[in-house]
Amino acid sequence: MEKVEVFILSGFLGSGKTTLLQNVLTQEKEKNRKVAVVMNELGQVSIDSNAVSTNTPLKELLNGCVCCTIQGQFEVQLQSLLQEYELDAIYIETTGVAHPIEVLDACMSPLFAEKLYVQSVVTMIDANRWKDRKSLSTQLQMLLQEQVRHADVLLLNKVDLLPENEQGQLVFEIQSINSAAKCLLTKHAAVRIDDLRSVKNIERKPHERAHVDLDLKLKTFVYTFTNPIDLEVFEEWLRNMPDTIYRMKGYLRFTHSTHTYLFQYSYGTPIYMKELMNYPATLVFIGEKLDPKWMRAEMEKIEEGSVEKRWE
Ligand SMILES: Nc1nc2c(ncn2[C@@H]2O[C@H](COP(=O)(O)OP(=O)(O)OP(=O)(O)O)[C@@H](O)[C@H]2O)c(=O)[nH]1
Numbered sequence: 001m002e003k004v005e006v007f008i009l010s011g012f013l014g015s016g017k018t019t020l021l022q023n024v025l026t027q028e029k030e031k032n033r034k035v036a037v038v039m040n041e042l043g044q045v046s047i048d049s050n051a052v053s054t055n056t057p058l059k060e061l062l063n064g065c066v067c068c069t070i071q072g073q074f075e076v077q078l079q080s081l082l083q084e085y086e087l088d089a090i091y092i093e094t095t096g097v098a099h100p101i102e103v104l105d106a107c108m109s110p111l112f113a114e115k116l117y118v119q120s121v122v123t124m125i126d127a128n129r130w131k132d133r134k135s136l137s138t139q140l141q142m143l144l145q146e147q148v149r150h151a152d153v154l155l156l157n158k159v160d161l162l163p164e165n166e167q168g169q170l171v172f173e174i175q176s177i178n179s180a181a182k183c184l185l186t187k188h189a190a191v192r193i194d195d196l197r198s199v200k201n202i203e204r205k206p207h208e209r210a211h212v213d214l215d216l217k218l219k220t221f222v223y224t225f226t227n228p229i230d231l232e233v234f235e236e237w238l239r240n241m242p243d244t245i246y247r248m249k250g251y252l253r254f255t256h257s258t259h260t261y262l263f264q265y266s267y268g269t270p271i272y273m274k275e276l277m278n279y280p281a282t283l284v285f286i287g288e289k290l291d292p293k294w295m296r297a298e299m300e301k302i303e304e305g306s307v308e309k310r311w312e
Pocket residue numbers: 011012013014015016017018019020048095096124157158159160161186187188189247249264265266271
């Protein structure tokens with residue numbers, strides 16, 4: 001029996017892992033290959049799973065990181081995928097703070113030795129985030145380096161947002177950490193699956209531990225708005241929020257529109273996309289020093305501010 005190919009998609013919060021996943025799933029569909037997805041999210045609510053079409057087998061691992069707290073669940077999910085489906089490939093989207101080697105270790109369990117073949121660890125890098133990484137805490141800087149160091153393929157993504165004359169320097173920095181990996185520059189994670197394959201067998205290096213729960217002070221916070229909110233009030237809050245909130249994603253409803261919007265925020269860039277379906281207005285926040293009490297009060301202020309705006 002052929003082993004099932006496994007791709008581990010790693011990379012910091014908001015670097016473009018889900019965008020890459022959508023790209024490769026489209027290509028796999030064109031090739032008529034049967035693939036499954038394992039999606040791991042830090043928070044207890046999944047937003048990204050809607051990016052995977054309903055006919056792709058999907059296992060979600062919420063509220064923890066495969067690389068530390070929920071390794072056991074991960075093995076169970078892999079096992080059930082292998083039992084339920086005849087697969088050509090499995091794509092594993094890790095949380096933005098996962099250590100790639102620890103996820104790899106989980107796939108290398110003796111349980112799967114005869115069934116899985118880990119094709120590559122692909123690390124997405126948000127070009128501007130990398131450039132300004134010194135503004136992150138020391139632990140997060142270390143994690144970013146580790147994600148680069150242990151990749152087989154490095155995708156320097158979002159180069160559309162980076163001046164062309166700065167690209168060379170970033171590639172140089174990244175390659176000086178990991179010269180064996182294949183390094184590609186991408187916009188919206190546009191890459192051919194074959195580029196994620198055909199990599200040399202890289203010797204796995206010993207790694208520094210950087211766990212979500214133990215070393216990093218990253219927390220998640222989830223909030224559901226009861227009523228539509230005012231876009232200006234919300235954006236005012238975005239401009240002033242602490243810079244230790246690294247990632248937000250979820251659905252929002254605004255007073256100016258009847259639509260639900262998919263909202264994505266990573267590294268200073270908010271994106272709103274009209275949704276065809278109506279989802280609850282639930283927003284997931286990921287950051288350091290996230291105090292739930294303070295966050296709840298802030299979200300309530302946005303709701304109150306939106307009501308006041310209506311009466312102005
Ligand atoms: N301008 C620009 N935006 C991009 C690019 N790639 C992805 N994005 C946007 O960046 C945001 C985050 O992308 P995702 O693919 O969700 O990132 P992720 O790594 O899956 O995020 P997490 O799962 O939260 O860690 C989304 O709004 C994407 O549309 C790119 O090359 N250029």
